[in-house]
Amino acid sequence: MQKLAIQGGVPLRGEVRISGAKNAALPIMCASLLTADALQLSNVPELHDVATMRKLLEQMGVKACVRGSEMSLYGGQANKPEAPYDMVKTMRAAILVLGPLVARFGEARVSLPGGCAIGSRPVDLHIKGLQAMGAEIHIEHGYIHAQAKRLKGARIFFDIVSVTGTENLMMAAALADGVTLLENAAREPEVVDLARCLREMGAKISGDGTDTITITGVEELNGAVHSIMPDRIESGTFLVAAAATGGSITLTDTRADILETVLEKLTEAGAQIRAEGDRIHLEMHGRPKSVNVRTAPYPAFPTDMQAQFMVLNAMAEGSAMVVETIFENRFMHVQELRRLGALIDVEGNTCMVRGVDHLEGAAVMATDLRASACLVIAGLVAQGETVIDRIYHLDRGYEHIEAKLSQLGANIRRLK
Numbered sequence: 001m002q003k004l005a006i007q008g009g010v011p012l013r014g015e016v017r018i019s020g021a022k023n024a025a026l027p028i029m030c031a032s033l034l035t036a037d038a039l040q041l042s043n044v045p046e047l048h049d050v051a052t053m054r055k056l057l058e059q060m061g062v063k064a065c066v067r068g069s070e071m072s073l074y075g076g077q078a079n080k081p082e083a084p085y086d087m088v089k090t091m092r093a094a095i096l097v098l099g100p101l102v103a104r105f106g107e108a109r110v111s112l113p114g115g116c117a118i119g120s121r122p123v124d125l126h127i128k129g130l131q132a133m134g135a136e137i138h139i140e141h142g143y144i145h146a147q148a149k150r151l152k153g154a155r156i157f158f159d160i161v162s163v164t165g166t167e168n169l170m171m172a173a174a175l176a177d178g179v180t181l182l183e184n185a186a187r188e189p190e191v192v193d194l195a196r197c198l199r200e201m202g203a204k205i206s207g208d209g210t211d212t213i214t215i216t217g218v219e220e221l222n223g224a225v226h227s228i229m230p231d232r233i234e235s236g237t238f239l240v241a242a243a244a245t246g247g248s249i250t251l252t253d254t255r256a257d258i259l260e261t262v263l264e265k266l267t268e269a270g271a272q273i274r275a276e277g278d279r280i281h282l283e284m285h286g287r288p289k290s291v292n293v294r295t296a297p298y299p300a301f302p303t304d305m306q307a308q309f310m311v312l313n314a315m316a317e318g319s320a321m322v323v324e325t326i327f328e329n330r331f332m333h334v335q336e337l338r339r340l341g342a343l344i345d346v347e348g349n350t351c352m353v354r355g356v357d358h359l360e361g362a363a364v365m366a367t368d369l370r371a372s373a374c375l376v377i378a379g380l381v382a383q384g385e386t387v388i389d390r391i392y393h394l395d396r397g398y399e400h401i402e403a404k405l406s407q408l409g410a411n412i413r414r415l416k
């Protein structure tokens with residue numbers, strides 16, 4: 001089990017390049033199943049989850065060719081519409097092959113993802129949507145068995161906003177017979193990036209980025225060339241780290257228009273932020289001020305930034321409420337932050353965080369991807385050394401994080 005050791009107290013300074021978005025790359029890689037041609041992707045982040053998705057597609061017969069952040073996927077020879085449990089259990093996003101497999105091959109056998117640290121995370125909305133499009137679905141021995149001669153367009157209402165639910169059904173509808181309406185759809189930028197890529201492949205999609213998406217099915221889709229959008233959560237994570245350490249950093253190859261609520265909260269906390277084109281500059285003088293945070297579907301404050309703001313509030317001036325409305329168990333980082341001296345009370349889905357003037361380094365354990373990012377930020381600000389265990393969680397979603405942080409002056413090293 002690898003660990004990260006961090007000596008706190010160094011303000012982050014300098015420039016860092018933001019990688020492609022994990023949560024755009026994963027669904028877009030699955031879109032390769034929808035065509036027999038080549039899907040040529042660039043700005044693909046080199047992450048553990050991306051490698052897992054590539055291996056999952058390869059065992060279905062997709063040919064993959066990777067050179068750094070370039071990836072070509074050839075769905076032509078795909079012939080095994082199955083996603084086995086041992087691959088799905090390590091990465092829930094594997095559920096994103098379900099829609100494309102049924103749409104292109106008329107059948108799929110995909111393991112139920114099972115729960116994960118942050119919640120039960122059911123996939124009932126994915127299944128209900130495919131059934132509305134005419135798929136015969138039954139679940140046995142932990143697998144989703146789906147069959148459909150040809151999916152038919154349908155009107156589908158999401159009673160809960162679901163990012164991958166919207167993405168799965170958008171991909172399925174792209175090859176269905178007729179028009180599909182997705183209502184109360186997710187508006188996340190990663191949904192829009194997938195829609196862009198599908199349009200480049202010949203799909204007829206409109207309304208992406210709003211809560212109603214219309215897809216008119218076509219007979220077949222072609223290959224395309226697509227560059228993955230920047231990762232807004234990696235961007236937000238580095239900005240919070242700079243604010244917490246009282247530093248001054250510039251992000252490059254990113255976008256400010258998809259981070260508005262996060263930038264607003266950082267400004268409220270006292271940071272000075274300047275966005276120009278694909279760069280965002282943040283300077284922080286003195287101690288941050290506490291800011292209230294309430295997560296909700298885009299364009300509201302993202303749940304994937306909740307843990308990062310928890311640690312900012314833990315060392316800020318004042319007290320703040322952090323409310324998590326998306327997942328039922330996304331406060332596991334609280335226990336670990338308390339080991340570093342944080343004063344946090346938890347009541348259901350609400351935390352009251354009272355800022356302390358300093359955190360103290362200690363041994364802590366990562367529990368999920370964004371919680372591990374929060375602990376890294378805690379280590380950067382804590383007095384003394386913090387050692388974070390189980391950092392495989394971190395490697396799933398942050399490309400070369402210790403190299404990027406070292407480049408900004410952090411005293412951080414990976415312990416084998």
Ligand code: EPZ
Nearest residue numbers: 023093121122123124125126160161162163164326327369
């Ligand atoms: C996506 O997960 C992201 N993952 C998550 O990022 C992110 O936290 C989440 O959206 C919310 O923004 C990817 O895009 C690969 P949901 P997803 O379906 O799609 C409930 C990260 O850190 N729900 O939008 O799985 C669900 O339980 C990860 O990068 C159902 O009840 O999330 C949750 O309470 C973590 N039934 C809520 O909806 C369903 O069929 C939102 O979940 C589907 C979801």
